[in-house]
Amino acid sequence: MHVPDLPSGTVTLLFTDIEGSTRLLHELGERYADVLAEHRRVLRDAFSRHGGVEVDTQGDAFFFAFARATDAVAAAGDAQDALGDGPVRVRIGVHTGEPVVTDEGYVGADVHQAARIMSAGHGGQILVSETTRRLLGATAEVRDLGDHRLKDLTAPQRLYQLGDAHFPPLRTLYRTNLPIQPTPLVGRERELEEAGTLIRSHRLLTLTGPGGSGKTRLALQLAAEAVEQFPDGVFWVPLQALRDPALVERAIGASVGADDGLIEYVGNKRLLVLLDNFEQVVEAAPNVAALLAGTPHVTVLVTSREPLQVESEQRYPVEPLPEDDAALLFLERARAVAPAFRPTGVVGEICRRLDGLPLAIELAAARVALLEPEELLARLEQRLSLLASRSRDAPARQRTLRSTIEWSYELCEPDEQQLFRRLAVFQGSFSLEAAESVCAADLDTLESLLVKNLLRRWGSGRLGLLDTIREYALERLDASPEAEEVRRRHAEHFLAVLQEANLNAGKLDARKPLRHDIALAEQENLRGALAWAVRSGSVTLGLELATAADWCWVMHDSDEGMRWFHRLLERPKTETVAPDLRADALRCYAASAYMSGNPQLSERLLEESLAVYEELEDEHGRAVLLHRLGISAMNRGDLDRARRLVEESHVIHARKEEPVTRAFRLGETTGTLGAIARDAGDDERAYALISESATVARQAGVVWWEGGMLAELAALALNADRVEEAETRARESLAIADSLHDRPGRVFGVGLLAWAAAARGEPERAGRLWGAIEDELAGAPLGGWQRHRDACELRIRKLAGSEFERCLAEGRALTLDDAVSLALAARDAEAGAASPSPTA
Numbered sequence: 001m002h003v004p005d006l007p008s009g010t011v012t013l014l015f016t017d018i019e020g021s022t023r024l025l026h027e028l029g030e031r032y033a034d035v036l037a038e039h040r041r042v043l044r045d046a047f048s049r050h051g052g053v054e055v056d057t058q059g060d061a062f063f064f065a066f067a068r069a070t071d072a073v074a075a076a077g078d079a080q081d082a083l084g085d086g087p088v089r090v091r092i093g094v095h096t097g098e099p100v101v102t103d104e105g106y107v108g109a110d111v112h113q114a115a116r117i118m119s120a121g122h123g124g125q126i127l128v129s130e131t132t133r134r135l136l137g138a139t140a141e142v143r144d145l146g147d148h149r150l151k152d153l154t155a156p157q158r159l160y161q162l163g164d165a166h167f168p169p170l171r172t173l174y175r176t177n178l179p180i181q182p183t184p185l186v187g188r189e190r191e192l193e194e195a196g197t198l199i200r201s202h203r204l205l206t207l208t209g210p211g212g213s214g215k216t217r218l219a220l221q222l223a224a225e226a227v228e229q230f231p232d233g234v235f236w237v238p239l240q241a242l243r244d245p246a247l248v249e250r251a252i253g254a255s256v257g258a259d260d261g262l263i264e265y266v267g268n269k270r271l272l273v274l275l276d277n278f279e280q281v282v283e284a285a286p287n288v289a290a291l292l293a294g295t296p297h298v299t300v301l302v303t304s305r306e307p308l309q310v311e312s313e314q315r316y317p318v319e320p321l322p323e324d325d326a327a328l329l330f331l332e333r334a335r336a337v338a339p340a341f342r343p344t345g346v347v348g349e350i351c352r353r354l355d356g357l358p359l360a361i362e363l364a365a366a367r368v369a370l371l372e373p374e375e376l377l378a379r380l381e382q383r384l385s386l387l388a389s390r391s392r393d394a395p396a397r398q399r400t401l402r403s404t405i406e407w408s409y410e411l412c413e414p415d416e417q418q419l420f421r422r423l424a425v426f427q428g429s430f431s432l433e434a435a436e437s438v439c440a441a442d443l444d445t446l447e448s449l450l451v452k453n454l455l456r457r458w459g460s461g462r463l464g465l466l467d468t469i470r471e472y473a474l475e476r477l478d479a480s481p482e483a484e485e486v487r488r489r490h491a492e493h494f495l496a497v498l499q500e501a502n503l504n505a506g507k508l509d510a511r512k513p514l515r516h517d518i519a520l521a522e523q524e525n526l527r528g529a530l531a532w533a534v535r536s537g538s539v540t541l542g543l544e545l546a547t548a549a550d551w552c553w554v555m556h557d558s559d560e561g562m563r564w565f566h567r568l569l570e571r572p573k574t575e576t577v578a579p580d581l582r583a584d585a586l587r588c589y590a591a592s593a594y595m596s597g598n599p600q601l602s603e604r605l606l607e608e609s610l611a612v613y614e615e616l617e618d619e620h621g622r623a624v625l626l627h628r629l630g631i632s633a634m635n636r637g638d639l640d641r642a643r644r645l646v647e648e649s650h651v652i653h654a655r656k657e658e659p660v661t662r663a664f665r666l667g668e669t670t671g672t673l674g675a676i677a678r679d680a681g682d683d684e685r686a687y688a689l690i691s692e693s694a695t696v697a698r699q700a701g702v703v704w705w706e707g708g709m710l711a712e713l714a715a716l717a718l719n720a721d722r723v724e725e726a727e728t729r730a731r732e733s734l735a736i737a738d739s740l741h742d743r744p745g746r747v748f749g750v751g752l753l754a755w756a757a758a759a760r761g762e763p764e765r766a767g768r769l770w771g772a773i774e775d776e777l778a779g780a781p782l783g784g785w786q787r788h789r790d791a792c793e794l795r796i797r798k799l800a801g802s803e804f805e806r807c808l809a810e811g812r813a814l815t816l817d818d819a820v821s822l823a824l825a826a827r828d829a830e831a832g833a834a835s836p837s838p839t840a
Contacts, residue, residue, distance in 0.1 A: 006053060006106065011065050012072040012096040012132060013106070013114035014052065016043060016079075018060040019089045019123030028087065036060060039088045043079050050075035055105055063115075065106070069096050069135035073162060076126045089123025096132040100335065107328060108335075112184035116150040117159065120170045126162035127170075133160045148172040176227060176234040177255060178220055178274075179459070185221045186332060186358075187325025188214070195222055195316050199272070199299060200229065202314040203292055206278075206302040209318035212359030215303035216276055218318055223274050223301060230299070232269035240277040240467040241428035241524040243531075245284035248275075250557075252291070259743065259816035260776065263294035267813070270297040277467055278304035285310050320356030327351055329358060333365035346373045353377070359466070363405065405472040412449070419445050420454055421480055424473035425490045428524030429462035438486065438493045462521075484536070491529035491541050494522055498548035505550050506587050506624045510664040510700040516740050519552045526552075534567050539575050542568045543585045551704070553592045555742045561592035583612035583621055587628065594632075595744070603632045623652035627669055634676050635787075646672050660700060667696025671709050678716065687716050707736030707745055714752045715788045718759060718795075727756045731824065738820050746820050747776045748785035753823045755792040763804035770796050771811020772819030 018024065018039070025032045043062055044054065050071040052064040066072035076092045083090060095117055097110025113129065121127045133142060143164055147156040149172055159170065198205050199222060207215045223234045237255045242248065249262055252273060258265035275288070285308040288300055292312060302308060307315050321329060327347050334341040350373065354360035364376055371379070409417060422439035423430075435441040446463070449455040454473075456464050465473060477483050501515035502508060519526070526549060533542030546553075546564045553561025569585060577585075590605035606629050613621030630645035646669050653665040671693030678686035694709035714729035734749025736742075754769035774793070814822070 006055065006101050007065050007067045008101050010096065010098055011067065011106075011110075012069040012094060012135075013055075013099065013110060014047070014062075014064045014066065014072050014076060015093045015115050015118035016062040016064075016090050017118055019091055021060045024087060035087055039083070039090070042082045043090070046079035046082055047075045049078070069094075069132045070137070072096075073126075073128065073132070073136060073140070077162060080124060080126060091118055091121035091123055092126045093118025093121060093128075094126065094132050095129040096135055100331075102331075108332065109184060113150070113157075116184070120148065120150060120159070120172050122167045122171075124165065125167045128160040128162055130158040130160070133158075145170065171228065176223075176236075178223055178234060178236050181217070181220065183332070183336075185217055186329040187321055188218055188221070191218055191316075191318065192221060192225060196225055198314055198316060199226055199301065202312075203298070204288065204300045204302070204308070204310070204312045205314050205316060206304055206307050207316050207318050208304060208307055212357045213318045213320065214358035215318050217358065219274055219276065219301055219303045223272055226272055230270050230272040232271050234272040234274070236274045236276060238276050239281055242281050244527075245281045245287075248281050248284035249287050249291075257815045257817060263291060265815060266291070266295045266298055268295070268297055272299045272301060275300060275302045278302050278308070279306050282306060282308065321351075321358060321361070322356065323348055323351060326354075326356045326361055330361050330365045333362050334368040337366055337369045341368050344373050346377045350377050360405075405469055409454075409472070409476070412454070416445055416448055417476075420449060420473055421476040422482075422486050423449075423455065423463075423465060424470050424477045425486050425528075426464070426525060427528035429458055429460065429464040430525065431462055434493060434497075434525075435463060438489045487529075487532045487536070488538070488541070490525070491533060491538070491545060494525050494529050495541065495545050495548055497522060498526070498545065501548075503549060503551040504547055504584070504588070505554070505591065506547075506584055506621070508661075508664075508702070510660045510702055513701060514551065514704065514740070516551065516555070519549060520556075520741065523552070530564050530568075534564075534571070537575065539568055539571070540577055540581065543577060543581055547581070547584050547588045550588045550591065553588070554595050555704075555740060555744070558592040558595035562589065562596055565589035565592060579612050579616055580618065580621070583609045583616070583618070586612070587625060590628070599632065599635065603629070606632060619652050619656045623649045623656065623665065626652070627672065630676075631672055634672070634679060637679075639676055639680055643673065643676050646676065663696055664700040664702055664705075667693045667700065667702075668705060670696070671705070671712075675712065678712070683716055683719065687713065690716070703736050704740055704742065704745075707733045707740070707742070710736070711745070711748050711752060711785075714756075715791075718752070718755050719791070721759065723756055723759045726759075727753065730756060734820065734823055738824070743816070744785060746816060747773050748788075750816070750819045750823050751785055751789065751792050755788075755795055758796040758799055761799070763799040763801060764807045766796050766799055767804040767807030768811040768814065769819055769823060771808040772814040772816065772822075774812075776816065 018036075024035075028035055039060070040057075040062075047054070047062075047064045050066065051068070052066050052072070052075055054062065055065050056063040064072075064075075066075070072094050076094060079092070080090070093114055093116075095110060095114035097108070097113065099106040099108045099110045117127050117129055127145075128136075128142060133140075136142065140162075141164065142160040142162055145159045145161055148159050148170055149156045161167070195205065195207070195218070207219050209215050220236070223236070227234050233256070235255045237252050239248065239251060242251060252275070253259065253262045253265070256262075256266065256271065256273065273291075278284075282304065288302070288308060289310045289312065291298060292300060307313060320326070327343070330347055330351055331341070331343055334343075350364055351361055354364060367376055409420065412420060419435075419439055419441050423435065423441075425438065426434065432441075432446070435446060446455065450457060450463075454465070454469060456466060458464055477486065497518060501518040502512045503514060503516065503519055508514075526545065530542055530545055533539070533545065542564075546561070546568060549561070553564075565585060565588065569582075569589065586605045586609035590602040590609065593599075593605060594602035606625055610622065610625040610629065613625055626645045626649035630642045630649065633639075633645060634642035650666060650669040650673070653662055653669065656662075670689050674686045674689030674693060677683075677689060690709050690712050694706050694713065697703070697706035697709060710729045710733035714726045714733060717723075717726035717729060730749055730752035734746065734753065737745025737749055750769050750773045754766050754773070757766035757769060770793075811819070
């Protein structure tokens, strides 16, 4: 291709494209060629008159370059005016940057950005980037269109429209959690077209290939390009941190917004779900098949090193980059670290030695700040030959990727290598403080690994390793003599983190806040530490971890809590567990069992725990267990036993605890005595005792107990037809539960507000809220929400009618998050600018 003399330095790039060209071809038939030729003549005339240089033309699209932004914008305006109301509608995108001039034309991110800006527009529309807008005069007639994410997945950017005409919304990303990418995708045009066609014709498409072949980046771009096909959203589900196939469905639910019942939530929605890095949880393939079978309009896109092997699967192998694209990728990544880098003839050979694998190329290109291309090639040659000769039983592409990563590893200083190995102990992401504590990391070495692309810093600010790189680091860690010590430090660190979070209900320090946010951020590392404790037989450390996470299991996933306690307590004894730890673990196990719908097992475990505490003569432990057994007896309807046990607990706490903890523990037992009075039919006494308990919890800062007491007060108020008070209490309780991500508490709060709406005679609001939670916590044990559910439903069903049934159906389509937002937003709307609860 002949390349004209192109402007260099700061250049304004202009792209055009005919909207609906395929439709126009069918409509015009043989006339289309003449119309297309006239369109080309008009555009070339307008652009050349303003000094534009034609860079490229393909089909019905143009690429022009201008030395000045004002000329480019004037040319775009003249072109649209000349086309007028004719049959051809052209969209134009204009962006100013500093593209790199090569023998083949312009390359670089600015070229991609200009093309993406054009693609976001509509026929007749001229879109301008913020950099171009700044170069136009103050009199330029442009409309600010706000920030938009373009389909290249880069960060949101400001777009402007030339003129004040009205057009449909831009074709940009919306209703998606696709992650921001630091750079546009290089190449892959053929794959985007072929796999994009498969997405339209198949409901399950799996991109297969070795680690580092670019499956994830291609899949993200495919998903971005398909946004308009899926009006209910495109959702990315990262699976790299998971190892348990049982957690896959929950991960999908978390990404799409389903708190429970994934298939029921998705229903008839038109969604694209991208399951990324599926190979380590491939046993969950039947769950994917079940999702497709149970939902008529969901499409699933998967990246995996191996196929799912289910009937409806269409596979698409992701091949290495062709030589030209591989060399372009190397050039762009090299210039990111060395802007003056000039490629030599060996770049093509480097890419060939790397089999065109994008990850390998990116790692190699990052080294040009230190090594010349010829030096890179020499080192790569040595490492490839060495590793291939020692790993003949590994797949060829895996050998090449491992060679590349090993080569990057060998380029590191010894202290960097040691830290790289140690960082593999983390699952998911980790904080800087965790790296310092567990791995003895220092800032300089961490930064060096970051610069060398062996470590990443995510958008959250946390650190992590790419999955394929972590696998290699893990091999190195496992082969090192310090592996077990690093894993032990990892477990001990996260034990300390969880203990500081103050989430053990039995050992709760009422003087410190509860930090559920810390536990949620570290749940993958908690799982990794627990898995190592089970595998290594470190039962004591494992139980300390599991008990420190007590409220995580109760509020977020009691089933998972049960699994860990069972594995740790029921395994063959490899070490002697301290009796007080065993007693605490049995209590925590009982709490998870109760929340998972097994009150019989829960009570048996509580009795075992109490027996140990009595043997130890541990009065605090006895008091906590007597209280829990009292609640269990109350839930069984044995109120005399319940009252006796709770009163005994109350007496012990009154004489044994330090002042702040004593106040809170007495507040707990007082609240439970109130609940017993409620069940005995003495609502007046119940209200007084539960009010006292809520006040104590607020004063002690124990918000989870306060939230529960407020919910009970709301239920008592509703029974007494004090609706205004009930609504206030229920909203305060719901705000607390929402701040703690407490699912049972959130269900309780929404249910109470549905009841309050029914009491007000508001069938629409009652129907929506009730529909959202009517099947929540089905089968859960009596207590909290389940205790009041029947009374609530009885009152709500009195509103039966067409409006109620219509809104009930609408509510069933809401997620729990939606229902909570609806309930809390209604508070703002009805109460005006109401001040938030001081404890929420």
